[in-house]
Amino acid sequence: MVGIVVGGAILKRFQMSLRQCSAMCILGMLICLILALxxxxxxxxxxxxxxxxxxxxxxxxxHVSECSLHCNCPEKAYNPICGSDGIEYISPxxxxxxxxxxxxxxxxxxxxxxxxxxxxxxxSAKPGTCGTGCSHLLLPFVVLSCxxxxxxxxxxxxxxxxxxxxxxxxxxxxxxxxQFMLLRVLAWMPGPVLYGSAIxxxxxxxxxxxxxxxxxxxxxxxxxxxxxxxxxxxxxxxxSDVAEAAADPExxxxxxxxxxxxxxxx
Numbered sequence: 001m002v003g004i005v006v007g008g009a010i011l012k013r014f015q016m017s018l019r020q021c022s023a024m025c026i027l028g029m030l031i032c033l034i035l036a037l038x039x040x041x042x043x044x045x046x047x048x049x050x051x052x053x054x055x056x057x058x059x060x061x062x063h064v065s066e067c068s069l070h071c072n073c074p075e076k077a078y079n080p081i082c083g084s085d086g087i088e089y090i091s092p093x094x095x096x097x098x099x100x101x102x103x104x105x106x107x108x109x110x111x112x113x114x115x116x117x118x119x120x121x122x123x124s125a126k127p128g129t130c131g132t133g134c135s136h137l138l139l140p141f142v143v144l145s146c147x148x149x150x151x152x153x154x155x156x157x158x159x160x161x162x163x164x165x166x167x168x169x170x171x172x173x174x175x176x177x178x179q180f181m182l183l184r185v186l187a188w189m190p191g192p193v194l195y196g197s198a199i200x201x202x203x204x205x206x207x208x209x210x211x212x213x214x215x216x217x218x219x220x221x222x223x224x225x226x227x228x229x230x231x232x233x234x235x236x237x238x239x240s241d242v243a244e245a246a247a248d249p250e251x252x253x254x255x256x257x258x259x260x261x262x263x264x265x266x
Contacts, residue, residue: 003153011157018165021158028155035148042141044134049080049088050095050115052205067096067115078205082130083116084123090205095125 007024010016016024046053073093081089081097089095096114100107107127116123160179167175 001153003150004156006150007154007157010154011161016158018162021162021165024158025155025162028151032148032151035144035151039141039144039148042137042144044132044137046204047088047130047132048086049090049204050083051090071096079127080129081110081125081127083113083125084118085116086130087116088130089115089125092125097125 007028010024011021014020071093073091077091077093079091081092081095083089083095092100092110092113095110095116097110097116098112098114099110101109101111109127110125113123113125116125118124160176163175163179164172
């Protein structure tokens with residue numbers, strides 16, 4: 001929204017011509033690509049999670065799978081802990097922890113964890129993930145993403161004005177429809193699918209759920225579109241009824257005038 005408003009304000013302030021509008025679109029998208037390029041190199045390493053990133057064939061994965069085999073740990077229980085060996089575990093059960101320290105209704109740490117080995121001794125763990133150590137990259141990522149989005153949006157208004165000014169009046173509505181069709185087909189429709197697939201491929205641990213919030217969002221959007229269609233259809237019908245009612249007196253007047261006209265001629 002900020003970029004669209006800024007692009008419209010610049011367009012109005014400098015009274016840009018068609019060539020200047022096209023140059024503004026090219027410049028905005030070029031700077032957007034330059035700012036978005038560093039985002040490719042911003043990333044965090046994958047966390048070391050026992051039984052997830054460590055396969056059962058590895059030494060650590062084999063040790064964890066063997067020591068937690070008799071615990072009958074539930075698969076859906078995800079309560080990550082950070083072991084004293086620097087490895088994250090899915091839950092205290094998978095780490096073989098037998099003792100938990102609680103104070104003020106909050107867990108302080110887990111001890112006597114048979115699956116955690118520290119200098120040959122039974123280790124301990126603290127609640128929560130071990131972290132990735134790249135939290136300092138969050139602010140640059142947010143700043144670059146916002147700036148790239150704002151600069152990309154500044155070309156929206158100039159590109160729209162290019163169509164309105166360069167197309168014949170009878171073809172303007174068709175040209176605007178083609179523009180929005182291309183935006184939806186090339187950007188708005190495949191964009192969420194590509195981002196979703198990229199996120200799905202990076203997920204290393206899935207929770208077994210088959211019905212999520214996305215289903216309710218899709219159903220809600222469908223119901224909203226149906227409601228809008230019904231309202232518009234009713235408004236169109238009411239407008240046509242009013243137009244027919246207004247046209248009936250005119251037809252009667254014309255019919256009466258046509259009947260009176262031969263008599264007046266006689």
